[in-house]
Amino acid sequence: MSEKKSGLMSRRFLLKVFGTGVAWLGISKLSPALAQVSGQSLELLPVVTGPEANPYWGSVGPFVVYPQKLPLIQLTDRPVQLETPRNYFLTPFTLNAAFYVRWHLDKIPNAVSLSDWRLFVEGNVEKPLTLSMSDLMSQFKPVSIAAVNQCSGNSRSRFQPRVPGGQWGNGAMGNALFTGVRLKDLLNAAGVKTGSSQVQFEGLDKGRGPAGKGSHSYLKSLGLSDPVIGETIVAYEMNGEPLPMLNGFPVRLVVPGKFATYWTKALTWIRVLTEPDINYWMAKAYCIPNTPRGNTTPKDVNEGKVEMIPIASMPVRSFIITPDGSGKIPEEMPVKVRGIAFSGYGRVVKVEFSWDGGKFWTKAEPGEDYGQYSFRTWETTWIPKRTGKYVLAVRATDEKGNIQPDEGVWNPGGYLWNKIERQEVFVGAAK
């Protein structure tokens, strides 16, 4: 690296200019200390991570384009699973076009005719209902709720040891203002008969497996005595627009505070049951250890020591969205650190920020409150006093007193991750 800026043409110089087209001027000024000018490399991310934990904020798949969507991160293509990139979480409401996608079965709707589609309320009811989209909008009072939809397996790629399943980073979540009809209003209109225990939900998606197996139908149920029944809506709008096909057009269930497994997409059958639902998607899939935080070990699972129960509410989480480490911060510059927080157990009441990796915490400023089930944005101003590498951290506390732990979790499904999030940043000289 000792080429002189002599103005004379050397063969190597010409090669640099015309051969590779890079680095032709001021080359003598290069020094190793300045080699890192950006966190974004010209190299590809690895296409897969492991056996260690995925160290990146999101999953490592390529950006792909799907109908009604901006480029999102691909996990799988059939059935479709797409992750929302980090930057879209700077706002409390996630764009429909950037909202993550997760289907279980291969035959998902490409086209739906609202002239023929009907929502059925059936099972153990006095008067089964058959409702068109128009009926839903005109015969019932519309209600709106801001609610976070998060995949049970969000952040699964953090697990150690790694577990099979969708290798999500942090972007299998989103927040939207959902508008629709109260589930309760539909159930009341149909008249739930005595002796009913659960309500089952089924969408238009079907799999190619044999009937009666989880590979054929995706069925989820909620207990009629669960208080969430009173909060649940059948949504026909998402952020004031029809739902994207990939997010469950024409209507989807919105179950505030609960993981997305219950938020049935393309909802078409609401079935009142007299017996607890023991289909695969309730009894085997989406089950967590009946332990604090749903935590266990591979050993206990293998020894058959772990009682499994259906997953339910989302533990408290918070995220740093910016700075994201893609650039350096000049020392003494007051930078905004921004992010989101939420909890399925109640309103987020405190968000704390740390610039020393979690030793010392300061309160961050909460953003607008859109209700207890929404993302709550937060921000704080941070003035790094010295150059060097910093580890930023954030933790949230909800109104029930749940605070994010600094330990990971392990269970065979890869569910319930809510460890304190960290972001490494470099502060450079400014004088």
Added chain:
Amino acid sequence: MEKARCIMIGLLLVILSGTVFAESEIPGLIRSGQYSQGTLGSVNQPGQTQQSSDGVYSVGVYPLYTPELAQGEGREIIQIFCRFCHSTTYITMQPPLPAAIWEGVVNKMIDTYGAPISEDSARQIINYLRTYYTQTARKQ
């Protein structure tokens, strides 16, 4: 000949501008005007679809972006059975997994999801997965 002259003039301009910039010594400017052919690829924008005022709401077909599976014995069997319900992205997406976990996954597909895979085929599928998609086999 014309082409050669253009190149020579181009070269001369480059050298001259180099000299000028090098001599102007803008404080703090370390590098500028550097480009190289992109290595990360690009994504095409989708076109618009034709809409109509009837009751049909359509988004067309969903695109597949399925990476190639590792070449090797058992690959054809995988293509036949696994692709029935899902694309093989479900395999390539996974982190390197221990052989026992792969075996468990294949057995789950058969026992729980009802995949009609014979014992012999299942053994070939498991062998393939542990040959190419375990921690020792799967190197970046």
